[in-house]
Amino acid sequence: xxxxxxxxxxxxxxxxxxxxxxxxxxxxxxxxxxxxxxxxxxxxxxxxxxxxxxxxxxxxxxxxxxxxxxxxxxxxxxxxxxxxxxxxxxxxxxxxxxxxxxxxxxxxxxxxxxxxxxxxxxxxxxxxxxxxxxxxxxxxxxxxxxxxxxxxxxxxxxxxxxxxxxxxxxxxxxxxxxxxxxxxxxxxxxxxxxxxxxxxxxxxxxxxxxxxxxxxxxxxxxxxxxxxxxxxxxxxxxxxxxxxxxxxxxxxxxxxxxxxxxxxxxxxxxxxxxxxxxxxxxxxxxxxxxxxxxxxxxxxxxxxxxxxxxxxxxxxxxxxxxxxxxxxxxxxxx
Amino acid sequence: xxxxxxxxxxxxxxxxxxxxxxxxxxxxxxxxxxxxxxxxxxxxxxxxxxxxxxxxxxxxxxxxxxxxxxxxxxxxxxxxxxxxxxxxxxxxxxxxxxxxxxxxxxxxxxxxxxxxxxxxxxxxxxxxxxxxxxxxxxxxxxxxxxxxxxxxxxxxxxxxxxxxxxxxxxxxxxxxxxxxxxxxxxxxxxxxxxxxxxxxxxxxxxxxxxxxxxxxxxxxxxxxxxxxxxxxxxxxxxxxxxxxxxxxxxxxxxxxxxxxxxxxxxxxxxxxxxxxxxxxxxxxxxxxxxxxxxxxxxxxxxxxxxxxxxxxxxxxxxxxxxxxxxxxxxxxxx
Numbered sequence: 001x002x003x004x005x006x007x008x009x010x011x012x013x014x015x016x017x018x019x020x021x022x023x024x025x026x027x028x029x030x031x032x033x034x035x036x037x038x039x040x041x042x043x044x045x046x047x048x049x050x051x052x053x054x055x056x057x058x059x060x061x062x063x064x065x066x067x068x069x070x071x072x073x074x075x076x077x078x079x080x081x082x083x084x085x086x087x088x089x090x091x092x093x094x095x096x097x098x099x100x101x102x103x104x105x106x107x108x109x110x111x112x113x114x115x116x117x118x119x120x121x122x123x124x125x126x127x128x129x130x131x132x133x134x135x136x137x138x139x140x141x142x143x144x145x146x147x148x149x150x151x152x153x154x155x156x157x158x159x160x161x162x163x164x165x166x167x168x169x170x171x172x173x174x175x176x177x178x179x180x181x182x183x184x185x186x187x188x189x190x191x192x193x194x195x196x197x198x199x200x201x202x203x204x205x206x207x208x209x210x211x212x213x214x215x216x217x218x219x220x221x222x223x224x225x226x227x228x229x230x231x232x233x234x235x236x237x238x239x240x241x242x243x244x245x246x247x248x249x250x251x252x253x254x255x256x257x258x259x260x261x262x263x264x265x266x267x268x269x270x271x272x273x274x275x276x277x278x279x280x281x282x283x284x285x286x287x288x289x290x291x292x293x294x295x296x297x298x299x300x301x302x303x304x305x306x307x308x309x310x311x312x313x314x315x316x317x318x319x320x321x322x323x324x325x326x327x328x329x330x331x332x333x334x
Numbered sequence: 335x336x337x338x339x340x341x342x343x344x345x346x347x348x349x350x351x352x353x354x355x356x357x358x359x360x361x362x363x364x365x366x367x368x369x370x371x372x373x374x375x376x377x378x379x380x381x382x383x384x385x386x387x388x389x390x391x392x393x394x395x396x397x398x399x400x401x402x403x404x405x406x407x408x409x410x411x412x413x414x415x416x417x418x419x420x421x422x423x424x425x426x427x428x429x430x431x432x433x434x435x436x437x438x439x440x441x442x443x444x445x446x447x448x449x450x451x452x453x454x455x456x457x458x459x460x461x462x463x464x465x466x467x468x469x470x471x472x473x474x475x476x477x478x479x480x481x482x483x484x485x486x487x488x489x490x491x492x493x494x495x496x497x498x499x500x501x502x503x504x505x506x507x508x509x510x511x512x513x514x515x516x517x518x519x520x521x522x523x524x525x526x527x528x529x530x531x532x533x534x535x536x537x538x539x540x541x542x543x544x545x546x547x548x549x550x551x552x553x554x555x556x557x558x559x560x561x562x563x564x565x566x567x568x569x570x571x572x573x574x575x576x577x578x579x580x581x582x583x584x585x586x587x588x589x590x591x592x593x594x595x596x597x598x599x600x601x602x603x604x605x606x607x608x609x610x611x612x613x614x615x616x617x618x619x620x621x622x623x624x625x626x627x628x629x630x631x632x633x634x635x636x637x638x639x640x641x642x643x644x645x646x647x648x649x650x651x652x653x654x655x656x657x658x659x660x661x662x663x664x665x666x667x668x
Contacts, residue, residue: 061572063568063572090574091575091577093574094571095572095573095574095575096574099573102565102568102572104565107564107565107566108566109566110583111566111662112587112661112662113583121570121583122573122574125575157663159664170569174572
């Protein structure tokens, strides 16, 4: 492992995922997605339901089902293309070098196995620890993610823990082997609002302490604002805009990004100020080959939008897939 | 856990009282009363009076019921009107035989059913899956007595691989301390007797176990198909665990919950279901004895046997509930 800081830890190149079914046309869930994650960096993947952000993360982890799914492109991690790695090699990497925290802590833990076993199993698998040593490591992990009385909790079952506790336990499992890359797929969506902030804070702290890189997958721009260095916005399976967080928030160029930012309700806005939703629904999409998928909902649409697929262009450190972007001077409507 | 078992055992009391009352009422409700049922329709009033005197049938019903209950509690069900031997003695002879047969059928059904169901699910949509689904449909659809005849004809009569009937070669010089012949042979060190009894068990056990086997295959398959798509299995995959750990700890432990329920229900049915199998194979067990008791109007036998079979059913259900609690911690707390 080299520590060249300029070399990314993870390089996703032209990633595509198609779901295939006999007698039905393929569904292209992810298409041409490319991004880099440097060691210790926090990258946000933002998009609404169905934008392909979760499928992207599952493809990186090699967790997509093998049947009826076709994955193309490259996912380079430590000089290896994860997509062509033998399954057993991939098993060695998962949980040790890269780990994942899932959306729903209620269903992501095995209900019939004690928490302790679910934590120690990953330690025993990837580190030369077993028995008491593994138990001790597990208790320390639970302590580190802020679960009080860890030795008692280790003997308990998931249904005896609150939602926040369960997500903490899942985070402990993910960080058990000090992975260099952590993927968090909407880790706070299923939690109470009051717990959400705690979990985000915890993730931020742990990731910072361990030096791990983080891919934060979310539909919530608020989460991204407080956490990520770089943000990629996805729409209908493709990245439409990617930039440094400050840059993106200050000057969104893609009308979809602009719409997302404008639709966040502001507490400091005057009473009675109407919300600014993006018109239409994510199902009003155009197939990418025939034009920009966002065109049917776009207020900035021009005729050229539906002439063909807009290319992803690189303009001054920002990637953008739009033929008629918002002007750089335009103020974000508040 | 102990509290749970005790509570369930206490529930036996009302069940038994209700059942005994039903049985008692059923016997009194026979046309012309039990004495006529026993003697036939052309019995003379004198002989009826004599039988009623003999069995205490001329006393008030509550005296009769009280006596019946107190006798039943002491395990005294009177004498068989056909063999004129105590019902309990007949039970001691036939129950171990059927218990042995039912156990063999259950072991076959579980031992083949669970692995086959699991493999079918893992080969979903391929030939192994299709074969087992079709096979289990046949298993449920073919009447037990028909299957029993076919098995007997092909494997015993034609091929001569197995004996055609009975529980043991009558020429075999064997002792029977428990009445379960396979076990008896092992206990008395007579391995030949054990082997002979085992060979006598194979075909009847296959016939009797065919329906539970088919049901277990289907339930296991459906349950595994459900569980492999659960979030916690994906979590386990994300940890990079070995495939066998995932299968045993995360898939099977959850998938077997519904199977346990079905096994319990089927185990109870095996005792009453043994009538057909035991008749075809001239297997001297409960089923055959009860069938003869029915055609001979041997009410003392029926009363006693039905009560004991019902108790067995409840006990088996208790065992199922206990094992459910052992597998699923969520059941324990309630």
